Structure formats: structure tokens, C-alpha cells
Amino acid sequence: MFAVLNRGGRLIVVDFDKNENIQHPTVHNSFSHEELKETLAEVGFSSTEMRTFYHGKQIFMKQDASMFLASSVK
Incomplete structure (x- = not known):
């Protein structure tokens, strides 16, 4: 994603917070x-x-x- 964003572009990520109780081979915790x-x-x-x-x-x-919501600027 970094390579395709213009300078000043923003990456926004919405995901679950890390949950150590979730352990499954096909699920990202x-x-x-x-x-x-x-x-x-x-x-x-x-x-x-x-x-x-x-x-x-x-x-x-x-x-x-x-x-969580994360926002980063290039």
C-alpha cells in the first residue's frame, strides 16, 4: 500500500485488537x-x-x- 499512495496519502486500517484467546490455523487473531x-x-x-x-x-x-482504527500518513 505504501508504494501506491501519493505523498501525503493516508492508510486507514480497521480491525480487531489482538486477541491471544483466538488460536486457529486459518484465522488471523x-x-x-x-x-x-x-x-x-x-x-x-x-x-x-x-x-x-x-x-x-x-x-x-x-x-x-x-x-481499533489506525490512520497513517505517507
Whole structure:
């Protein structure tokens, strides 16, 4: 995604917060905020902002979970 964005372009990610209780070979148990921030910075994104915006009961593989929004600028 970094390569196709114009300078100043924004990458927006919406996903579940990392959930260590989810273990399945075909299911991604999401990202920790710090790991995702590090990865985005390594490829060149700056100004990454993240926040959890929703908590729900049994919404991810029948587990309680929360969701986050991340925004990074190229």
C-alpha cells in the first residue's frame, strides 16, 4: 500500500485488537497496536494514530473483542 499512495496519502486500517484467546490455523487473531505501529514505521509511514473504538460481546470467533482504527500518513 505504501508504494501506491501519493505523498501525503493516508492508510486507514480497521480491525480487531489482538486477541491471544483466538488460536486457529486459518484465522488471523489481529494486531497489537505497538506491533502494527512498528511495521508501518518500518515501511515508511509516519504520524500513525490508533485508538480502540468498540468493545463487544462474542463478536470475534464467539469471544469478547474490541476493534481499533489506525490512520497513517505517507
